[in-house]
Amino acid sequence: MRIADWSRATPAEAAALAALFQRAEAVAPVGIEQRAEDVRNRLATLGPDSAGRTRVGRDDTGTVAAYGEVADMGTADDVLRIRLTNVFHPDIAGDVRAELHHWLIDQAKQLRDNRGSARAVLGIRCAENDRAGRELLIRGGFALVRHERDLVLAVPEEPPAPALPSGLVLTPVEERYDELARLAHNEAYADSPAAVRPDQLTWPQHATGHPRFLPDLSCLVLAEADRSDNPVAGFLFALADGNTDTPTAILHCLGTRAAWRRSGVATAMISRALHRARSAGVGHLRLKVTDSNHHALALYRKLGFVESGQGFAVLMRQLTPEADEQP
Numbered sequence: 001m002r003i004a005d006w007s008r009a010t011p012a013e014a015a016a017l018a019a020l021f022q023r024a025e026a027v028a029p030v031g032i033e034q035r036a037e038d039v040r041n042r043l044a045t046l047g048p049d050s051a052g053r054t055r056v057g058r059d060d061t062g063t064v065a066a067y068g069e070v071a072d073m074g075t076a077d078d079v080l081r082i083r084l085t086n087v088f089h090p091d092i093a094g095d096v097r098a099e100l101h102h103w104l105i106d107q108a109k110q111l112r113d114n115r116g117s118a119r120a121v122l123g124i125r126c127a128e129n130d131r132a133g134r135e136l137l138i139r140g141g142f143a144l145v146r147h148e149r150d151l152v153l154a155v156p157e158e159p160p161a162p163a164l165p166s167g168l169v170l171t172p173v174e175e176r177y178d179e180l181a182r183l184a185h186n187e188a189y190a191d192s193p194a195a196v197r198p199d200q201l202t203w204p205q206h207a208t209g210h211p212r213f214l215p216d217l218s219c220l221v222l223a224e225a226d227r228s229d230n231p232v233a234g235f236l237f238a239l240a241d242g243n244t245d246t247p248t249a250i251l252h253c254l255g256t257r258a259a260w261r262r263s264g265v266a267t268a269m270i271s272r273a274l275h276r277a278r279s280a281g282v283g284h285l286r287l288k289v290t291d292s293n294h295h296a297l298a299l300y301r302k303l304g305f306v307e308s309g310q311g312f313a314v315l316m317r318q319l320t321p322e323a324d325e326q327p
Contacts, residue, residue, distance in 0.1 A: 028127030
């Protein structure tokens with residue numbers, strides 16, 4: 001299959017992109033959105049500055065057969081983080097993949113230069129079974145850095161009762177804590193190179209404004225005696241999973257600030273979510289975790305989560321002026 005025309009992605013193409021993503025995920029999963037409303041939300045979270053760094057390829061029948069995206073993920077330790085995404089119809093020609101790869105790299109260089117950053121790091125997902133895609137990336141200077149595990153847990157008949165140390169309380173997600181939750185989120189994920197750290201503009205689409213946000217299964221943990229400006233110690237934002245036959249909730253955003261890690265905060269939030277899921281008729285919880293996050297992975301397995309087989313690899317590459325000659 002070849003591409004007859006390339007254009008920029010628009011919200012009007014969300015349904016066609018979702019159809020492509022569904023087909024690609026069935027063969028080589030990387031955890032990308034598969035519903036039109038989620039694709040529209042994804043495009044919205046890119047923001048107006050990055051919206052132009054998308055590319056949609058159509059074959060000679062007009063069917064969407066390829067997609068590319070370059071997203072600004074913010075700066076950490078003076079290094080600009082850039083997320084690359086490419087999705088293809090399973091029958092796409094190999095040279096189309098190479099063409100889109102080069103376009104992604106060129107766009108990333110432009111983004112780095114526009115931001116005035118001397119250093120940038122690129123990150124991209126690759127399906128575990130996508131040998132050709134991984135080889136193309138490695139030839140281009142990328143290296144495998146980790147595996148993302150997709151875990152699932154059947155909601156038990158009698159979920160464990162949430163328990164927290166003295167001074168910490170579970171509370172529903174409320175609008176008055178919105179900005180504090182965002183700041184807590186970005187602090188908790190500061191040491192994760194691939195994590196999204198939204199600004200005030202993009203936070204709603206990432207959390208409470210997401211079209212599939214589940215407020216009843218979501219919660220915050222507050223430190224009652226916190227002397228800092230932010231009492232939010234932990235957060236859990238859940239989404240409905242529309243891609244499964246069994247009613248399933250995704251623990252989309254689950255984290256604990258460093259000062260309260262290993263104190264039972266995550267266990268308490270998940271236990272609460274299990275109780276709420278049971279009452280709502282939700283049969284499974286799902287989440288993703290990096291295999292290098294040994295403590296979190298061990299905790300989730302202790303709670304009964306098992307691998308779904310939908311995990312993927314993450315590869316990264318430095319993007320410095322010295323490395324610009326690499327393909």
